[in-house]
Amino acid sequence: MSQTAIEFQNVTKQFDNAALPSVDQVSLTIEEGEFITILGSSGSGKTTLLKMVNRLYEPTGGKIFLFGEDISTVDVVKVRRRIGYVIQQIGLFPHMTILDNILLGPTKAQKRDSKEVKEMAVALLKRVGLEEKKDAYPRQLSGGQKQRVAIVRSLCMNPEIMLFDEVTAALDPEMVREVLDVMLELAKQGMTMAIVTHEMQFAKAVADRVIFIDEGRIVEENTPKEFFEHPQTERAKKFLNMFNFEEMKKDEEI
Numbered sequence: 001m002s003q004t005a006i007e008f009q010n011v012t013k014q015f016d017n018a019a020l021p022s023v024d025q026v027s028l029t030i031e032e033g034e035f036i037t038i039l040g041s042s043g044s045g046k047t048t049l050l051k052m053v054n055r056l057y058e059p060t061g062g063k064i065f066l067f068g069e070d071i072s073t074v075d076v077v078k079v080r081r082r083i084g085y086v087i088q089q090i091g092l093f094p095h096m097t098i099l100d101n102i103l104l105g106p107t108k109a110q111k112r113d114s115k116e117v118k119e120m121a122v123a124l125l126k127r128v129g130l131e132e133k134k135d136a137y138p139r140q141l142s143g144g145q146k147q148r149v150a151i152v153r154s155l156c157m158n159p160e161i162m163l164f165d166e167v168t169a170a171l172d173p174e175m176v177r178e179v180l181d182v183m184l185e186l187a188k189q190g191m192t193m194a195i196v197t198h199e200m201q202f203a204k205a206v207a208d209r210v211i212f213i214d215e216g217r218i219v220e221e222n223t224p225k226e227f228f229e230h231p232q233t234e235r236a237k238k239f240l241n242m243f244n245f246e247e248m249k250k251d252e253e254i
Helices: 046-053 076-081 098-109 114-127 143-155 173-188 200-206 224-229 234-253
Strands: 004-013 023-031 035-039 061-066 083-087 161-165 192-196 209-214 217-222
Touching: 004 046, 004 192, 023 046, 023 061, 023 192, 023 217, 035 046, 035 200, 046 061, 046 161, 046 192, 076 083, 083 143, 098 114, 098 143, 114 143, 143 161, 143 173, 173 192, 173 200, 200 224, 209 224, 209 234, 217 224, 217 234
Parallel strands: 035 192, 035 209, 083 161, 161 192
Antiparallel strands: 004 023, 004 061, 209 217
16 A cells, blocks of 8 residues: 655745745645656746755645654755655766766765666666766757656655656656656656656646646646546646747747
8 A cells, every 4th residue: 555755735935025825725645656747837846846846945834754754853855855856957977977967876875886776777777768867067968868867866866755846847858758657657657756747748648637737726636637628627727828829829930
């Protein structure tokens, strides 16, 4: 029987000098092995929500639990070791090879055996189609390849949960597919994942649940089929109409 991986209990985040909270009294559970997609307009609080799980931001109200533990009572390093966090800004060290970039965290931060980690890294690079790039440098890779390396780097830390924040936002369409394929593979393997994305078709096809956030609050929460085909709120309908219009514009440009 699966357990609750992440739980938000009435969580609020109010930034200094902001008139309204970025996240406003959010309560949400994510079960172990579940794949949830968080949707919403820019500035709706999606990224802030993820950053609080990884303790990059601290809530101003409420509690967040990781496998039943209140994360505010746990050492921040221990929290982050359990979570893989992949963002749009990849942050690979330019002077290090791809393999050395991947090995850095497990060998330095986790003090793991370099031979064991190297074997794992090469196997993961092979899985994402980049084994031949292990001795290359970041400048020699495309944007899609760099994002796949960033995912491998996180997976090498043996996380129990993966968080993805707009990882495809700056990529060309063919590179987007490369990255989404890796995420799809992780979903099939039962990795617990929370994803902030604008890739609606991917969310519709793959997610277990869609969370729609507006002005820091969860406005709607449903299966992808129900959310995309029968949105319950006017705000969700407006959001989806805007998305459909953007898709039509792309098709016309093609």
